[in-house]
Amino acid sequence: MAELAGVSVASVSRVLNGLPASDAVKEKVNRAVDELGYRPNAFARSLKVRRSQQLAFAVADVGNPVYVEMMRAIEDETRAHGYRLLVSSTGGRSDDTLALLDSLEGGYADGLVLSPVRVDARLVARLRQVTYPLVVIGTVPTDVAVDNVRANSAGGVRLALEHLHEQGCRRIAFVNGPEDTVPGEARRQAFERTAQALGLDPGADLRVEAGDFTLAEGRKAAETLLDRTTPDAVLGGNDLLAIATMQVLAERDLRIPDDVAVVGMDDTELAGVTSPSLTSVGLGAHERGRVAARLLLDRLDHADREPQRVTVQPQLSVRDSSRKGDAARR
Amino acid sequence: MAELAGVSVASVSRVLNGLPASDAVKEKVNRAVDELGYRPNAFARSLKVRRSQQLAFAVADVGNPVYVEMMRAIEDETRAHGYRLLVSSTGGRSDDTLALLDSLEGGYADGLVLSPVRVDARLVARLRQVTYPLVVIGTVPTDVAVDNVRANSAGGVRLALEHLHEQGCRRIAFVNGPEDTVPGEARRQAFERTAQALGLDPGADLRVEAGDFTLAEGRKAAETLLDRTTPDAVLGGNDLLAIATMQVLAERDLRIPDDVAVVGMDDTELAGVTSPSLTSVGLGAHERGRVAARLLLDRLDHADREPQRVTVQPQLSVRDSSRKGDAARR
DNA sequence: CTGAAAGCGCTTACAG
DNA sequence: CTGAAAGCGCTTACAG
Incomplete structure (x- = not known):
């Protein structure tokens, strides 16, 4: 790619990321990109910048209309901020939820919205240890320091x-x-x-x-x-x-x-x-999803702000x- | 991590991937893993092995029960094979679908199941150029060489x-x-x-x-x-x-x-x-999803097999x- | 069985 | 503005 354009890989990177570059270089790079249908490798980038540009949503059952509603809201919100959404269905199995929480430590998503149906002691213990941005939709003990949105x-x-x-x-x-x-x-x-x-x-x-x-x-x-x-x-x-x-x-x-x-x-x-x-x-499923997504996006920028608790009001x-x-x- | 265990990073990698290692080394590594809650970085791994262990499903509207049904089937199938599923909702916008097809060239998923509502000339042209494993649910021109599952x-x-x-x-x-x-x-x-x-x-x-x-x-x-x-x-x-x-x-x-x-x-x-x-x-939404997932998983192992076309039969x-x-x- | 080393493809200070 | 180089954290031949 860099060879075809006749510039350094650094210049290719700069042009593609919109950093300052001369028109001549931009021109060369863009031409080569078109010719090759070139796309930067997502992993190499993520490895370097330490961000995946992905967010995860974990839910017991993707078929439940309530969760679909939440998912829609979260998708809209995260997409608007340039994140892809990864939806994971744990089928209500506690073990799958714990496995997911573990595997996210691998960094393949920058944060997680979790909506568990059952909150047992093991889950609570695990939630305390999570090292990435996390917001829980549902009720968790008040002394677990995560962003939390609840239904009333x-x-x-x-x-x-x-x-x-x-x-x-x-x-x-x-x-x-x-x-x-x-x-x-x-x-x-x-x-x-x-x-x-x-x-x-x-x-x-x-x-x-x-x-x-x-x-x-x-x-x-x-x-x-x-x-x-x-x-x-x-x-x-x-x-x-x-x-x-x-x-x-x-x-x-x-x-x-x-x-x-x-x-x-x-x-x-x-x-x-x-x-x-x-x-x-x-x-307020939609609203809960929207609020959860916003809290997560906000936390990505403010890792140290106090965990917030938001309750969404019901409507008859x-x-x-x-x-x-x-x-x-x- | 390797220091804590007192072994080389290579040995850590081997133990974690179940490759041959002495019990002594396994012991040291596992102890250190537990102590640190260590998780290998997903990007570094993907960059090296050139696989993300993620599959994508792109759909016009996640709220439509038909797509939820498909998604469930695809999730079950892909999860059973050790892949995570990334669900993307294009909202029926052609441009978003094209953008998604492009961005997957970056390699963040190993393959895609696409279920478009509208198939126009631009999409067909783009489908011809896709370089990753792809299966389309829906009708595409017969000369587009992708795996294809259709409803009747x-x-x-x-x-x-x-x-x-x-x-x-x-x-x-x-x-x-x-x-x-x-x-x-x-x-x-x-x-x-x-x-x-x-x-x-x-x-x-x-x-x-x-x-x-x-x-x-x-x-x-x-x-x-x-x-x-x-x-x-x-x-x-x-x-x-x-x-x-x-x-x-x-x-x-x-x-x-x-x-x-x-x-x-x-x-x-x-x-x-x-x-x-x-x-x-x-x-047969569920069946279409299941078949699509299987075709995709199969293609991951057999990049050169002939594209297949499967039609799922209706039921009253x-x-x-x-x-x-x-x-x-x- | 184990370690040292190369290399995956990017980004980003650092010089120039 | 631009290039050479380091380095992100893994895996995997290659020696030993």
């Missing part, structure tokens, strides 16, 4: 329950996801407290725990619930669980919302598609599945 | 139309996506030909083109269609367009499937969630939205 699950549950309470519901059931996960546990706690504060029926028969945040597990859980009781309303731990519940209700000829109102969480695109449309509490979208008294469909 | 859109449209024909439908409308895209164009052609072969009403008023493969654009297109005529059935260019049509039909108090049957394409998770559930033709999933005579719901 408790606030979200409260919005949902208050809304149902206003609709006259008093026996409100909760089809939650697994309670050994971060969101599952947070939502369970919030449900208990808020139900008590609102003076709702505290019956233990009103709570079921699905094996996963999926339609299939949601159906099973909803059937368990409805076999033992018929509540005024059901709150789903996420939209999929709420939708599964709606399906089971329909199969049992219970009208939504007149017999049983239903509210989901996450406010995914699915919520607008079901019939009746699903009332849902958005937990009321649709047909919870408007008692209205027609369920037009 | 024509076969899929045929399955859908034959099914509707059997249900007694003769005036079948088509709510297609943009016809300057690869899938849009293929589906339009297939629709015309199959409609003719089956002796369906060829009325031009039965075809509308949505601005994009989305719910919002689908609604507009469906309204345009239903303002001018009421067909026996509607085929959607994808599930989102079909679902949007179902919503508009419901708003106009047309019963599905008794007044108007509806069939989608892609057979995404959404199809099982709507009410009535949506009959849809799956075009009949659900409630098209079973005339049955109850639309239980």
Whole structure:
């Protein structure tokens, strides 16, 4: 390359990086670049400058709409700053998450946004040792010094329950996801407290725990619930669980919302598609992604700033599945 | 690191790569590794061995369930072979796709799976010049020498139309996506030909083109269609367009499937969630991803094998939205 | 089995 | 402004 252009490799590097060079040299270099379709080797560059220009996003399940939403936000943000985004799906396996955290020490990405479903002691211990820029989406112990963005699950549950309470519901059931996960546990706690504060029926028969945040597990859980009781309303731990519940209700000829109102969480695109449309509490997935990306980009420039904690506020979208008294469909 | 262990850097490298070494040396190296949390630098390694152990997947829209499905399949396959997957979203912008193809020449990934929505002359020209392993999901001119996996859109449209024909439908409308895209164009052609072969009403008023493969654009297109005529059935260019049509039909108090049957394409998770559930033709997104990943992995080892072309066959999933005579719901 | 040395392809002070 | 040279951190023939 340098030979073809008839200049030194240093000059090639300078021209390609926009550093000062005479027009003559620029001309020669550009001509040779075109001729050869030359592209500087990314590794050699990274090895020298100690930056990869890559950022990583690690997530339990790329198929979950919530994470897709986050990924979009992160992609937009990082791309705008000239970084490529590497998406890694750990499938919820703790070991894969730990392996990923380790392998990033090899430097192939300049930073990581991590959104774990389960936060156990091993993960927390590992997070303390990470030597690269890291932001965690989700709840981590306050003494782990990483940037952290959280959803306000408790606030979200409260919005949902208050809304149902206003609709006259008093026996409100909760089809939650697994309670050994971060969101599952947070939502369970919030449900208990808020139900008590609102003076709702505290019956233990009103709570079921699905094996996963999926339609299939949601159906099973909803059937368990409805076999033992018929509540005024059901709150789903996420939209999929709420939708599964709606399906089971329909199969049992219970009208939504007149017999049983239903509210989901996450406010995914699915919520607008079901019939009746699903009332849902958005937990700001897009916003969480955006904020996380910004924190990471900011930390790349300011390695020593204090770790920040940002909480994104929930928002309730009321649709047909919870408007008692209205027609369920037009 | 080597100093701490008291051995040469060569020995460190050998131990870490599982090459022959005495137990004494292994012991020293492992001890030092643990103490330092040492990780070999990924770039230095890649620079030397000329491999990144990364593969890239480029896609128009990470949010589209079809691509998520592909991504999952590709992730599973590549991860099993020890590669990381880099996901890049080009947002359907041609320039971004070209820029990506260029930048990969820098070597930061060992190969690429590309799934473009639009294939124009510039892209085809660029594809011919690519110097790294590449597989394209979608249709490319036969003389472009890349591995290629395709959906059988024509076969899929045929399955859908034959099914509707059997249900007694003769005036079948088509709510297609943009016809300057690869899938849009293929589906339009297939629709015309199959409609003719089956002796369906060829009325031009039965075809509308949505601005994009989305719910919002689908609604507009469906309204345009239903303002001018009421067909026996509607085929959607994808599930989102079909679902949007179902919503508009419901708003106009047309019963599905008794007044108007509806069939989608892609057979995404959404199809099982709507009410009535949506009959849809799956075009094998998961399978296309899996095959593409395998072709790419295979090519990494066999740079000189002939480019292959694989077509994945469609499959019809009949659900409630098209079973005339049955109850639309239980 | 092990170490010294070359070299992967860049960038960047350092001279000129 | 430009070139020669050092060096980023590995791997891998080459000797021993």
